[in-house]
Amino acid sequence: MARNGGATYAGAALSGLTVLEQRLRQDLEWLELPAKPWVPERAAPDGRPVADVAIVGAGMAGLAAAAALRLDGVDRLRVLDRAAEGQEGPWVSYARMETLRSPKGLAGPALGLPALTFRAFFEAQHGAAAWEALGKIPRGMWMDYLNWYRRVMAVPVENGADVALIRPREGGLIVLEMCTGPEVLCRRLVLASGRDGLGGHFVPEMARRVDRRFWAHSREEIDFAALRGKRVGVVGAGASAMDNAATALEAGAASLDLFVRRAELPRINKFTGIGSQGVVHGFAGLPDEWKWRFLHYAGSAQTPPPRDSTMRVSRHPHARLHLSSPVTGVREVDGALRVETPRGAFTVDFLIFATGFKVALDERPELALIAPHIRLWRDRFTPAAGQESEELAFSPDLAPDFSFQEKVPGECPALARIHAFNYPATLSHGKLTGDIPAISAGAKRLSRGIARSLFVEDRETHFERLVAFDTPELLGDEWPARGVSA
Numbered sequence: 450m451a452r453n454g455g456a457t458y459a460g461a462a463l464s465g466l467t468v469l470e471q472r473l474r475q476d477l478e479w480l481e482l483p484a485k486p487w488v489p490e491r492a493a494p495d496g497r498p499v500a501d502v503a504i505v506g507a508g509m510a511g512l513a514a515a516a517a518l519r520l521d522g523v524d525r526l527r528v529l530d531r532a533a534e535g536q537e538g539p540w541v542s543y544a545r546m547e548t549l550r551s552p553k554g555l556a557g558p559a560l561g562l563p564a565l566t567f568r569a570f571f572e573a574q575h576g577a578a579a580w581e582a583l584g585k586i587p588r589g590m591w592m593d594y595l596n597w598y599r600r601v602m603a604v605p606v607e608n609g610a611d612v613a614l615i616r617p618r619e620g621g622l623i624v625l626e627m628c629t630g631p632e633v634l635c636r637r638l639v640l641a642s643g644r645d646g647l648g649g650h651f652v653p654e655m656a657r658r659v660d661r662r663f664w665a666h667s668r669e670e671i672d673f674a675a676l677r678g679k680r681v682g683v684v685g686a687g688a689s690a691m692d693n694a695a696t697a698l699e700a701g702a703a704s705l706d707l708f709v710r711r712a713e714l715p716r717i718n719k720f721t722g723i724g725s726q727g728v729v730h731g732f733a734g735l736p737d738e739w740k741w742r743f744l745h746y747a748g749s750a751q752t753p754p755p756r757d758s759t760m761r762v763s764r765h766p767h768a769r770l771h772l773s774s775p776v777t778g779v780r781e782v783d784g785a786l787r788v789e790t791p792r793g794a795f796t797v798d799f800l801i802f803a804t805g806f807k808v809a810l811d812e813r814p815e816l817a818l819i820a821p822h823i824r825l826w827r828d829r830f831t832p833a834a835g836q837e838s839e840e841l842a843f844s845p846d847l848a849p850d851f852s853f854q855e856k857v858p859g860e861c862p863a864l865a866r867i868h869a870f871n872y873p874a875t876l877s878h879g880k881l882t883g884d885i886p887a888i889s890a891g892a893k894r895l896s897r898g899i900a901r902s903l904f905v906e907d908r909e910t911h912f913e914r915l916v917a918f919d920t921p922e923l924l925g926d927e928w929p930a931r932g933v934s935a
């Protein structure tokens with residue numbers, strides 16, 4: 450019998466995780482998963498191998514996409530990430546929160562497999578009582594989980610693999626030029642390249658005129674130890690603003706000024722509040738004006754910073770919250786930074802912009818050849834008066850399988866083979882790509898869409914297989930000759 454922690458299984462002492470992995474293997478076997486591979490092998494005219502699907506990014510979305518494709522029998526995969534192994538995504542780099550915001554029980558990228566959930570991973574190591582006692586998931590532990598997920602689902606990640614340029618090629622192929630090493634050829638490409646995967650982090654123009662030693666974006670590496678004894682400012686009111694402010698304070702900042710545009714901190718997490726399987730599966734079916742209306746409303750209401758993160762800042766007496774204080778100017782004065790707001794000017798030694806991300810296709814070198822052809826929402830949709838939003842307008846206008854669509858039909862047909870599986874897909878698909886809660890639903894939608902298009906593209910080969918298949922089920926001797934008239 451298997452049981453948690455220091456378990457015995459079939460008489461042998463096995464660790465909790467080993468037992469869990471055995472259970473996962475058993476569950477997959479009972480479900481006959483992964484499905485048998487069915488995509489005909491392709492090679493380039495020069496003989497080079499061609500992946501069925503290449504995935505740029507091995508963060509949570511890239512791992513879930515790869516695992517879903519493998520379960521669906523699409524297994525000639527290349528999963529490429531520029532980060533070192535175990536460093537993918539934000540969790541152990543620029544994320545500065547103590548725990549995840551999400552409730553611990555979310556099934557996340559588990560793809561419907563109970564033994565693949567974070568809870569199973571946690572309980573296998575620490576037991577059910579520890580699960581009950583756990584508040585939220587420590588961020589490093591979430592990274593450990595993703596590392597485990599990658600191993601048990603046999604996702605073939607190649608680390609240190611930086612995609613420099615995506616080049617469509619004749620014959621339905623896509624070439625990935627790598628910063629180092631040989632090109633990768635594939636038939637379908639998934640961009641699971643993260644929140645900034647179709648652009649970059651957003652910084653107000655005024656900051657760009659100031660020397661870089663005075664400021665950073667929260668997405669960047671920041672030497673917090675160097676902020677000890679310094680006056681630090683943070684711009685923004687979201688989770689990252691609080692987490693960066695708290696990290697600076699804990700590193701010994703002399704003072705912390707938090708500049709917030711709004712008259713009060715947002716308190717209600719609107720879109721998460723109405724989360725349901727209806728939203729997950731229904732959003733993509735909404736008429737355009739309703740998709741826009743939902744996200745415009747949720748965006749205007751803004752997501753509050755987590756309570757824990759906010760109190761991690763407010764407990765420091767030298768942290769000050771400046772509401773109704775949009776930063777209207779920043780300039781260097783006597784070796785420090787003067788931050789202007791309608792409520793007064795403040796002097797800081799270092800300013801952190803926790804001002805989020807944007808879609809800016811021309812800022813991603815790897816998209817240079819395809820970016821001019823990608824249709825955005827603003828190319829075909831005009832919002833109702835009062836619902837204008839630059840963020841939404843620049844969202845890519847995606848097809849039901851997450852693939853890009855052309856601005857001008859016929860100018861870049863390869864876009865139908867390139868799938869945007871990252872946060873900017875939200876306006877087209879709902880929140881299936883950027884966050885933990887519905888990432889499995891997103892990965893399954895993506896995988897089924899790719900399976901469908903590969904099958905359709907290979908229809909001649911599949912028809913030939915149909916014609917050639919000659920394994921009999923009846924052997925011809927089932928019916929005695931006396932009862933047959935021909």
Ligand SMILES: Cc1cc2nc3c(=O)[nH]c(=O)nc-3n(C[C@H](O)[C@H](O)[C@H](O)COP(=O)(O)OP(=O)(O)OC[C@H]3O[C@@H](n4cnc5c(N)ncnc54)[C@H](O)[C@@H]3O)c2cc1C
Nearest residue numbers: 506508509510530531537538549550551612642643884885
């Ligand atoms: C600080 C922070 C905290 C968050 N906390 C939560 C939370 O509590 N709950 C929740 O639901 N969501 C949270 N999110 C949102 C979301 O879950 C994360 O952003 C998550 O990392 C998204 O996964 P991803 O795979 O889309 O992107 P990422 O994890 O960012 O992975 C993208 C990967 O792509 C790679 N890459 C990009 N471009 C290239 C290229 N050209 N070549 C090779 N590799 C490339 C990167 O190296 C990176 O590893 C948080 C986000 C942030 C930023």
